[in-house]
Amino acid sequence: MTRVVIIGGGSVGSSIAYHLATHPRFAGSITVVERDPTYRIASSSLSCASIRQQFSTPVNIAMSQYGLRFLQNAADALEVDGDKPLLKLNLPGYLFLASEAGLEVMRENHRVQKEMGAEVVLLGPNELRARWPWLSVDGIAAGSWGTHVEGWFDGPAMFQAVRRKARKLGAIYIAQDAVGFSMSGTRVTGVHLADGSVLECDVVVNAAGPWAARVAAFAGIDLPVRARKRMVYVVACKTPMRDFPLVIDATGIFFRPEGIGYVCGRSPGEDEPDPDEPPLEVDDAMFMDYVWPAMANRVPAFEELKLLSSWAGYYEFNIFDHNGIIGPHPSVENMIFANGFSGHGIQHSPATGRGAAELITDGRFTTLDLSPLAFTRIVENRPLVELGIV
Ligand SMILES: Cc1cc2nc3c(=O)[nH]c(=O)nc-3n(C[C@H](O)[C@H](O)[C@H](O)COP(=O)(O)OP(=O)(O)OC[C@H]3O[C@@H](n4cnc5c(N)ncnc54)[C@H](O)[C@@H]3O)c2cc1C
Numbered sequence: 001m002t003r004v005v006i007i008g009g010g011s012v013g014s015s016i017a018y019h020l021a022t023h024p025r026f027a028g029s030i031t032v033v034e035r036d037p038t039y040r041i042a043s044s045s046l047s048c049a050s051i052r053q054q055f056s057t058p059v060n061i062a063m064s065q066y067g068l069r070f071l072q073n074a075a076d077a078l079e080v081d082g083d084k085p086l087l088k089l090n091l092p093g094y095l096f097l098a099s100e101a102g103l104e105v106m107r108e109n110h111r112v113q114k115e116m117g118a119e120v121v122l123l124g125p126n127e128l129r130a131r132w133p134w135l136s137v138d139g140i141a142a143g144s145w146g147t148h149v150e151g152w153f154d155g156p157a158m159f160q161a162v163r164r165k166a167r168k169l170g171a172i173y174i175a176q177d178a179v180g181f182s183m184s185g186t187r188v189t190g191v192h193l194a195d196g197s198v199l200e201c202d203v204v205v206n207a208a209g210p211w212a213a214r215v216a217a218f219a220g221i222d223l224p225v226r227a228r229k230r231m232v233y234v235v236a237c238k239t240p241m242r243d244f245p246l247v248i249d250a251t252g253i254f255f256r257p258e259g260i261g262y263v264c265g266r267s268p269g270e271d272e273p274d275p276d277e278p279p280l281e282v283d284d285a286m287f288m289d290y291v292w293p294a295m296a297n298r299v300p301a302f303e304e305l306k307l308l309s310s311w312a313g314y315y316e317f318n319i320f321d322h323n324g325i326i327g328p329h330p331s332v333e334n335m336i337f338a339n340g341f342s343g344h345g346i347q348h349s350p351a352t353g354r355g356a357a358e359l360i361t362d363g364r365f366t367t368l369d370l371s372p373l374a375f376t377r378i379v380e381n382r383p384l385v386e387l388g389i390v
Pocket of ligand 1: 043207338344346
């Protein structure tokens with residue numbers, strides 16, 4: 001009987017609980033410690049929940065491919081007592097746009113994506129204009145479009161359905177703050193909770209999202225993951241436009257349809273401030289100064305926009321190389337990390353959950369090899385560079 005305690009019950013922690021509960025060889029108990037069952041500021045609640053295969057690293061592409069299959073099968077797999085979740089999966093694709101300066105990188109990414117079996121096509125300016133007549137191709141050398149395999153879904157509905165199924169299959173969720181560990185040599189033997197109780201464990205999992213560095217520190221480990229604020233704006237546009245994909249402009253801003261309007265945003269540039277865990281207040285200047293001008297430049301109909309609402313959430317940002325970290329740290333043998341996905345964590349939560357469940361049960365990855373995301377790359381200072389961070 002393996003006693004597994006997972007700290008954090010968002011999309012990643014709940015996916016680990018679900019995949020453990022459905023793993024044919026897992027025998028043991030699954031306890032998820034989640035301090036806020038409302039998930040008010042969890043990343044998984046505030047996510048744009050988009051999914052793509054247009055990454056530059058094979059492991060990220062493969063994780064999204066499993067994520068897509070998981071979403072497509074979710075209604076049946078996550079059914080509880082006859083109730084099937086509705087995840088509103090939409091697959092009109094991502095459209096990455098590149099200027100002349102970005103063309104070489106786009107071509108190289110395309111090569112890797114095709115090798116991985118991703119359904120992506122490169123389009124020149126004339127093809128872009130013909131397919132999406134509302135798009136301005138000024139300054140655009142090419143676009144890369146993921147046909148039928150990319151889009152977006154209802155993120156909160158997805159992780160709540162995973163959580164509900166995990167509970168149905170026996171996982172216990174405890175509404176408590178984890179505040180420390182008991183250690184014996186290189187092993188974590190207990191998780192201390194804010195009410196003074198201790199959960200004894202054989203394996204502990206850090207799935208604490210943007211707050212994962214605090215949990216790592218319980219075991220004396222320095223985890224390079226920080227809570228970085230990202231803002232999303234919801235706008236309406238009176239001009240109807242058809243077949244709208246998720247557009248990543250050459251400037252780095254993104255926009256895509258959502259309900260009757262659009263969501264849009266941008267990550268701060270390298271030279272702009274990006275403090276750790278600032279208050280989740282929305283700064284309209286980001287929209288006025290950067291996002292709207294770039295949108296109007298790319299889609300002239302966006303000259304006339306109405307800002308309806310906005311929100312901010314934390315990316316669990318890996319300051320080392322912007323990629324997920326999955327697996328143990330060399331100095332603590334029974335602590336599994338599942339952190340640092342830096343803006344692509346909800347789409348990768350199914351693959352992360354499955355991989356972590358395999359590590360815990362079988363001691364190795366048995367389906368998709370996630371070892372490129374091992375903690376050792378950080379300890380050995382070997383960054384895994386992903387060029388497609390949005
Ligand atoms: C604005 C925004 C847009 C995004 N867009 C996308 C997107 O389009 N596609 C995509 O794939 N990803 C996107 N992401 C990223 C994605 O949402 C995250 O990577 C993912 O949700 C991380 O899930 P998580 O379970 O690790 O973290 P969370 O959902 O934050 O869950 C962590 C949980 O741990 C709990 N916790 C923390 N510490 C403790 C403790 N000590 N004790 C008990 N509980 C604790 C917290 O309460 C929290 O509920 C976006 C994120 C944001 C903010």
